[in-house]
Amino acid sequence: MLLVDVREDHEWEAGHAAGAIHLGKGIIERDIESIVPDKKQTVVLYCGGGYRSALAADSLRRMGYRHALSMAGGWRAWKRSKGKTAR
Numbered sequence: 857m858l859l860v861d862v863r864e865d866h867e868w869e870a871g872h873a874a875g876a877i878h879l880g881k882g883i884i885e886r887d888i889e890s891i892v893p894d895k896k897q898t899v900v901l902y903c904g905g906g907y908r909s910a911l912a913a914d915s916l917r918r919m920g921y922r923h924a925l926s927m928a929g930g931w932r933a934w935k936r937s938k939g940k941t942a943r
Contacts (some may be wrong), residue, residue, distance in 0.1 A: 902927035
């Protein structure tokens with residue numbers, strides 16, 4: 857599984873999930889194939905609250921990534937759930 861933060865640069869810099877990579881919503885469609893060439897890979901996307909990541913996951917599924925998922929509640933929900941793995 858690959859965890860992908862699709863938030864803006866300043867949001868990423870303010871804090872993100874440990875082990876996540878950063879591909880902002882504005883560039884993910886352009887860059888995903890070079891970073892994740894295997895379209896069977898599970899890709900879990902998150903943003904601040906879940907809306908941008910849902911849009912990005914939908915876009916990736918249209919590109920052939922069958923296991924592109926959006927994290928319910930996004931970064932805010934992650935932090936509320938104790939976020940022990942956040943940095």
